Amino acid sequence: MVENTDQAAGMTRLGTLTGIASRDEQLIEVNDHLWVSKDISDSILVTTPEGNVVINSGMPGNGETHRQRFREVSEQPVEYLVITQCHGDHFGGVHEIRDPETRVITQEKFEECREYWRILDDFYKRRSGKLWGSVLGKRADVKNIIREVTPDITFRDDYMLELGGRQFELYAVSGGESEDGVIVWLPQEKLVISGDMAFHQRMLPLFEHTDTAAWIATWDKFADLGAEVVIPGHGGPTTMDVVTLYTKDYLVHLRKEVAAVIDEGGSMLEAYEIDQSDFMHLPTAEFLSKRNAGQVFQMMEFE
Helix, strand or coil: CCCCCCHHHCCHHHHHHHHHCCCCCCCCEEEECCEEECCCEEEEEEECCCCEECCCCCCCCHHHHHHHHHHCCCCCCEEEECCCCCCCCHCCCCHHHCCCCCEEEEECHHHHHHHHHCCCCCHHHHHHHHHHHHHHHHHHHHCCCCCCCCCCCCCCCCCEEEEECCEEEECCCCCCCCCCCCEEEEEEEEEEEEEEECCCCCCCCCCCCCCCHHHHHHHHHHHHHCCEEEEEEECEEEEEEHHHHHHHHHHHHHHHHHHHHHHCCCCHHHHHCCCCHHCCCCCCCHHHHHHHHHHHHHHCCCC
């Protein structure tokens, strides 16, 4: 990426997983027309004979890096750029990756969600700094370099796109991590680009607005696609079994254990201590496990 923090980042577990420092496999070839460019949140290129589609654009300040990597495999223009949610690590590089003709696609709540994050930027920045400070250094504070995005196309429930003989089916998954969440289904490949609907390489984070019950309920819509390959927003290609374990099963486990605490008249202090040992090997677990349990407790108290 940029700056001299890369070498230090490579010495951290998160830095290795996100490909920030390692020069190996920074551009992962999934098949002959789909590549994943590594970042805190990855950027994905799908090529077609009539132009390219990019899903997400990585962290603010990293868009040019993704563009250069993609140019190594295709010089076709980017016709569409899909943003799977309003978090800055998913759309931060849009302005560097897009071409003059590029149309940006989001779910219709994208701009509403962006306003929420702008208002609470200072609040969330403190937590993000604990997670990513050792990896990003001063780049962890992106407030002054983030460039907002106005989508060209928005949709409520689904949006169908065909380009160069390739089909792209976009579905809203507002029950996932973000209210404007989008998954991109490529039916010809039986491959889904899941954004932050699914996690596997690190423990998923729960925010104050995250509805875990809705996330679990939405999972069936996601699983019913029958994907053979899943490309999450964070981490390389994997399978439905893996993301089910580390996303749905983790959420179900949290809710079951927290429900038992509530039923027994326990407090958030007891919720913090629920057994999460099956998931504690995941990066970020030491930072997020107790917070996630507390967040579920607060939500379930009023269900």
